[in-house]
Amino acid sequence: MEIRLKAPFSKDDIKDLKAGDNVLITGSIIAARDAAHKKIFEAFQNNQELPIELKNQTIYYLGPSPAKPGDVIGAAGPTTSGRMDKYTPMMLDLGISGMIGKGYRSKEVIDSIIKHKAIYMVAIGGAGALISKSIKKYEVLAYPELGAEAIARLEVQDFPAIVAIDSNGVNFYEIGQKEYKK
């Protein structure tokens, strides 16, 4: 059973989502990964203007493959979230309400998720072709020089994700694995 979620969403919209829930996201999300996080971090440290407004945005850790002629985007699965951990508490402080990636998060990130009542969702790693079908528009917003790592806005329809860490910090990686460990 999938729960429909409209993006961008407020923290109030996600407070009832539970770790392990399947969601289908429709609306607008922001793609940003390693190099973009580093640049936002440096801009913030140096009191420079940030390239985009982050409040209530959902950040998707994505570096797509190039679109073929006539396509919106190429393969578009999630990249490993842990590489963004260093920058994530800052991003949550700046007001993002959700993240989509794959894999474990650090204790600092989970503490920050609880503090801000945000949410961490995972998309299926390696399902790049499938996920690309739910992306209807891809528009670069900042740092075009970063190529596949540029900050972009994605218009998505029924983008499939799973709640990995909910706003109370319940971690489905722990729950799910414990049940099947022999």
Next chain:
Amino acid sequence: MREIHYKDIVSSVAKLCIDACCIQTDGIKQAFSEARENETSPLGKSILDKLIENGKIAQDTFIPICQDTGMAVIFLELGQDVRIVGGYLEDAINEGVKEGYVGGYLRKSVVEEPLFERKNTTNNTPAVIHTRIVKGDKLNITMAAKGFGSENKSILKMLVPADGIEGVKKVFSEAINLAGPNACPPLVVGVGIGGTMEKAALLAKIAAVREVGSHNSDKRYAKLEDELLEIANNSGVGPQGLGGNTTAFAVNVEWYPTHIAGLPVAININCHAARHAHIEL
């Protein structure tokens, strides 16, 4: 002396890059359908279904299976009775990689220097090339598109002989649990045992590229493959690390003679796509 032309190597490598990134091997397709039957976690099953659908879409549309189309690792077996004409062999490989990645709309993920500027080369070159000179008059080329979600979870450990088979199992188990969801399970794991530090790592890579469903010809190592697979699938990690009994599709082991004082062990991890393609010229 048989002659193989530079341009035939270029076009073959270009095609291998595109095929490896967009078409799952028969071994992987088989592994997916078996896992779909055996997985007991409902969430795990639904993830496997989506990944099977992903493979079909990739094959039909030539949108890559995964957006991380990897660094190109090329294994060459060059017959000693072959002469390459029209240019230098490694140039032909890199030209082929460039043609495949640019022309095939694959993601270019290689930076020209690892520590300071990290500037993208914009054509996914250079490839990592391993060449063996072998008997005969053929050129065998195997291309592996190595994504770094899984590559980053690889481990090399210099064990001592007293650590034995239990030591190997312990390193393996640690690698699987450390990789967790990050390496995109179900995994194909390559294990290299013996040789020297760099030989073990290369053996692990060769093992990771070996087809799912194949076994080591030495029965003792084939048995070890089964035991390691069981360790992986009992870890609870499951599809995408969200729990289940399909953590790996296969564990392939390769070994080599080693020194009386050593037991090198390397673990190289592939995600569920375990992309590779092969051609004989």
